[in-house]
Amino acid sequence: MSTARPSGADAARVMDRCDRLAGISSLPGGIERVHLSPEHRAANDLVAGWMAEAGLAARQDAAGNLIGRLEGNRSDLPALVLGSHLDTVTDAGRYDGILGVLVAIETARRIADSGLELPFALEVLGFTDEEGTRFGNALFGSRAFAGQVGEPWLALRDRAGTSVRDALTAFGLDPARVGDAARDPAKLIAYLEVHIEQGPYLADSGRALAAVSTIAGARRFAITVTGRAGHAGGTPYDRRRDALVGAAEIVVEIERLAIRTGTIATVGRIRAFPGGINVVPGTARFSLDLRAERDEDRDAAFAELQAFAGQVCARRRLGWHVEELYRADAVACDPALQQAIEAGIRTTGDADPAVLWSRAGHDGMAVAAVTPFAMLFVRCGNDGISHHPDELVAEDDVALAIDAFEAAVLHLIQAHG
Ligand code: HGY
Ligand code: MN
Ligand code: MN
Numbered sequence: 001m002s003t004a005r006p007s008g009a010d011a012a013r014v015m016d017r018c019d020r021l022a023g024i025s026s027l028p029g030g031i032e033r034v035h036l037s038p039e040h041r042a043a044n045d046l047v048a049g050w051m052a053e054a055g056l057a058a059r060q061d062a063a064g065n066l067i068g069r070l071e072g073n074r075s076d077l078p079a080l081v082l083g084s085h086l087d088t089v090t091d092a093g094r095y096d097g098i099l100g101v102l103v104a105i106e107t108a109r110r111i112a113d114s115g116l117e118l119p120f121a122l123e124v125l126g127f128t129d130e131e132g133t134r135f136g137n138a139l140f141g142s143r144a145f146a147g148q149v150g151e152p153w154l155a156l157r158d159r160a161g162t163s164v165r166d167a168l169t170a171f172g173l174d175p176a177r178v179g180d181a182a183r184d185p186a187k188l189i190a191y192l193e194v195h196i197e198q199g200p201y202l203a204d205s206g207r208a209l210a211a212v213s214t215i216a217g218a219r220r221f222a223i224t225v226t227g228r229a230g231h232a233g234g235t236p237y238d239r240r241r242d243a244l245v246g247a248a249e250i251v252v253e254i255e256r257l258a259i260r261t262g263t264i265a266t267v268g269r270i271r272a273f274p275g276g277i278n279v280v281p282g283t284a285r286f287s288l289d290l291r292a293e294r295d296e297d298r299d300a301a302f303a304e305l306q307a308f309a310g311q312v313c314a315r316r317r318l319g320w321h322v323e324e325l326y327r328a329d330a331v332a333c334d335p336a337l338q339q340a341i342e343a344g345i346r347t348t349g350d351a352d353p354a355v356l357w358s359r360a361g362h363d364g365m366a367v368a369a370v371t372p373f374a375m376l377f378v379r380c381g382n383d384g385i386s387h388h389p390d391e392l393v394a395e396d397d398v399a400l401a402i403d404a405f406e407a408a409v410l411h412l413i414q415a416h417g
Contacts, residue, residue, distance in 0.1 A: 008399055010109075010110075012395060014099065018098055019094065021033075021098050024039050024042045024043050024046065026038075027090065030091040030389060031094060031389070032091065033092075034087060034088075035133070035135065035140060035167070036164075036167040037134070040086070040087065040171070043126075044086070047086065047126050048060075050102075051105060051124060053109075054106070055070060055108070055109060055113070056068030056108055056124060057070075057071075061145075062144070062179070062180035062181040063145070063149065064171060065126065065127050065128050065141040065145060067123055067125055068105065068108065068124040069122070070118070070123075071121050072118040073117045073118055077118075078120050078121065078188055079121040079122065079123040079187065079188060079189060080120050080192070080409065080412060081125055081191045081367070081371070082107060082108065082124050082405070083104050083123070083125030083191070084099070084100025084127065084130075084362075084363065085097035085127040085128070085129075085142075085363055086126040086127070087129050087141075088133070089133050089387050090133060091388070091389060092389075092391070093386055093392075096198065096391060099378065099401075100193050103398065103402050103405055104124040104125075104405070105124055106402050106406075107402060107409055110402075110406050116413060117417070119413060119417050120416055122409070125191075127142050129141050130361075130362070132220075134167075136156060137153060137326050139363060142366035142367050144178055144179075144182065145181055145370070146183070147179065147181075147182030147183070148366065149178050149181075154178070183371075189371070189412070189416070190372050191367045191368075191371050192337065192340075192373065192375070192376070192408065193373065193375045193376070194376045194378060194401055195360075195377060196377070196393055197210070197377040197380050197384065198359070198380060199360075199384040200384030201384070202354065202356070202377060202378075202380070202384075203380060205354055207350060207379065208350070208378065208396075208397040208400050209345045209350060209353070209377065209378060209397070209400055209404055210345075210353065210354035210376075210377040211342045211345065211355050211356075212341075212355070212375035212377055213333060213338065213355050213356065214333065215331050215357070215358045216264070216291040216292060216358060216361070217291065217294075217365075218327070219302065219328075220327075221322050221325060222286075222322075222323045223247075223286055223309075223320065223322050224285045224320065224321045224323075225243040225244075225250070225283070225284045225285075225319070226318060226321070227241030227242055227280075227319075228240075228280075229273075229279055229280055229281065229283075230279070231278070231280070232277075241318055243281045243318060244272040244281035244284040245316070246284070246313060246318045246320075247270065247284035250308065250309045253308050253312075257301055258301065261297060263291065263298055263301040264290070264359060265288065265289065265301070265305075266289045267286050268287045268289060288305075293357050294330060295330050329365075333364070334373060337373065337374030338374045340408045340411045340415075341374050341375070341404070341408050342355075343408065343411050344406070344408030344411065345376070345404045347403060347407040348407075362375065376401060376404060378398065379393070380392060381393060381394060
């Protein structure tokens with residue numbers, strides 16, 4: 001069974017729409033589109049129009065996710081959900097998340113145009129706040145989809161001091177009704193996501209597509225080192241309690257520890273206080289993003305780091321404090337769904353589909369709580385760079401991804417038919 005059409009035009013439309021969405025940004029000269037912002041609303045409005053064009057009934061849920069739905073051969077059937085996220089990091093690329101939503105719309109269009117009898121409904125999800133850029137905690141939209149957003153989350157504040165609760169209200173949503181976004185697992189078939197790989201492995205292997213086996217678990221922390229501020233000239237070294245130098249020792253060890261243990265750790269930001277050029281820093285604050293294919297490796301690495309930081313701080317007469325901002329444990333893709341993705345890749349001429357574990361986090365980590373999921377990776381250009389304006393995909397690879405994704409959906413229609 002196939003509805004495949006020459007996907008060149010479809011891929012060209014996806015690339016053009018990625019460019020148009022890139023123009024909806026709060027960052028002059030760059031891309032930034034964060035949760036519950038005017039840019040979030042503008043993007044939802046634009047993509048809702050594209051969903052409608054594809055034959056989907058578009059709506060926004062109580063958490064700010066955008067949903068397009070195509071009914072099955074009877075109304076109110078459980079849904080096969082396709083999608084990804086529409087929010088971005090700061091100074092982002094134009095394909096992370098966005099490509100998956102747009103490929104899902106093209107796939108749904110083909111299915112809608114085919115007139116096939118659908119044994120389930122088909123939904124396209126544009127999740128909000130997969131990145132956690134504005135409030136620090138990530139996966140808000142998909143956690144709400146899974147019914148896992150509680151009161152503490154609504155109390156988180158952005159750098160301007162605005163709470164999630166107030167931002168929801170300003171966005172026109174009712175903080176007390178976020179729970180309405182939760183989906184009944186009995187009304188879901190599965191979740192499939194197309195996403196750029198965000199690494200160099202597919203390009204290194206000369207392949208355009210891959211199925212995903214698991215998504216690495218991640219934990220994010222804010223670490224504060226405290227010493228004593230002092231005069232940059234008058235404070236002798238043996239009497240200094242320099243919080244920044246202590247933090248720097250820990251930061252360098254973070255990289256060494258990650259390489260040694262095969263985990264992945266990144267310090268994305270660091271600040272010294274009071275921040276005077278002629279003042280010994282009394283406080284240093286830095287972030288830690290820690291991931292691994294297996295949660296036990298991630299957690300063992302963190303325990304080692306805590307022991308090291310304790311030694312540095314004892315030697316330098318410093319204090320330190322760790323706050324965990326975010327935690328999402330590793331999740332495995334559903335084997336049957338992964339096989340459907342691999343079957344889809346084979347229809348594009350790749351007889352031996354690659355399978356990769358995802359170093360990047362994705363909405364599937366949250367959606368897995370209510371329905372099984374699988375992912376299709378698309379090759380990245382520019383040495384796999386992502387979370388950067390130079391993020392790149394090839395239009396031909398997008399065409400292959402649409403064909404493969406459509407074939408995977410047709411595989412599931414046949415299996416459920
Ligand atoms: O951080 C991540 O891995 C994802 O891009 N949110
Ligand atoms: Mn990302
Ligand atoms: Mn992403």
